[in-house]
Amino acid sequence: GENVEQHPSTLSVQEGDSAVIKCTYSDSASNYFPWYKQELGKRPQLIIDIRSNVGEKKDQRIAVTLNKTAKHFSLHITETQPEDSAVYFCAANTGANNLFFGTGTRLTVIP
């Protein structure tokens, strides 16, 4: 089955700096890699995703890169703001279209 590893588990950055979260996956058949943001006590919400036919995708201050050969993908947040503070989860799909999630990264943006 799919195994998704995520690093780091915690990340603190100064407001305005960039944050990078990295994930690796094991199933070469995976072709969909979403990132979810979860604020304390709330539901995970999709912030960006990438399909296996592209290498990079951007949405304002957020970007995701995918390296299928190396089986890793990363989330990049630029010009971080305090409201970016949350737990971020990466995920990869399986053949049954289930998502296997990484263990999460707690991002703290220090004003």
Next chain:
Amino acid sequence: DSGVTQTPKHLITATGQRVTLRCSPRSGDLSVYWYQQSLDQGLQFLIQYYNGEERAKGNILERFSAQQFPDLHSELNLSSLELGDSALYFCASSVALRHPYNEQFFGPGTRLTVL
């Protein structure tokens, strides 16, 4: 609001008891997923249903079971509850089973506390 609803929002019960968590997917979504999130833990996939049929199982205990009804709502049944079952239980839904880009929309979760 994702369009996925879950009830109850909070549930407090005792060890050994049985509870039922309910989920209504977004309108038009046929696939329902259940996840368990323990304190400071990631999201553990439990089980998936598609149009009433079980499609995949993850780390679901034998004490837990689920079903999806003809109106597509789903219930997760947890029995012989233990202290370690205390967690946030999320339901998510997506449009189809084999669509290649199948975004999952999460409900607000049910917080279960076992005393």
